Amino acid sequence: MIIPEEVAKKTDEAYHFLVKANQKDHIIWMEDVFLSWQWWFCFILAIIPWVLWWKFRKKESTNRLLLGAFFTMFISTSLDSYGTELGYWGYRYELLPFLPSFFPWDLSLLPVAFLVIVQIKPNISPILKAIFYAFLSSSIGEPFFEWLGFYNPITWNYVYSLPIQFIIFLVGYSLVTSKKFEAIK
Template identity: 45%
Template structure:
């Protein structure tokens, strides 16, 4: 069997598994309380941000938020694909990441922390964010049975969250923005 034939065989097997996951999602996940929890968190988080964000800093904060979304979805999908963790009650069955966390909760919390007490040390904020998210946020989502750690430990997440926060903060402090003519 050639490399191309092997890859085609694996692609077909993957498609069969995806179809089974979609079928399971349609019959047992969608509209369950855990699914509604994810949808509600996604909506309420963004409504909070719309109501309370600093309007003068909107675009700088959104730059940080979109950066966080991109990094978190990428890392989350990579972790799922590598078997480090898994999700059981996704809002969307075909995205290998937990959308309420990656596209709502994480970016909005980071944007809010950047905005709140802007002169407070970003390093201290990053460490607080990293520890709270890892040791409180992740265990809470594990308790709901939405998230399962396979080959991952909570303390592995701490430096990742710290770095994500610091990079997002750094993006909001750039003075290189110029006016477009």
């Protein structure tokens, strides 16, 4: 074996510990979360924003807008997973117990809020829109989900999220408004 046996043993022990913790988490999810009102609330939050956006979107810009939404989803899910893994925050009610991030937040609410803010008042400065987006998600969204009991900021403060959300919005905005798309030949 190329890996030193001591490292393999430590890694295997940690892995087995994580598997047992995940199994316990899945049992709690199945017994106490699945089909509870909190689960249904998460389900609705994961579906309804996309349905509404699909109905009211600027149809000729759908593909460009979705690029920004997918960027927002990818970055949000990645950072959320890292933060959860590092113990900065946790979630008590999840739509699916297999994801370390909060599915409705990362894959629905944040990207759809991004899409709506990008489309409304297109002549407003992207900096102002990014400030609004960051404030909305960090100072309203996070406290709201903490109040509901879904989100537990263990060592995290909402203020830390402001610059992160600001940058996510600006990068997504630059993708959506880029003029560097070329035709597929």
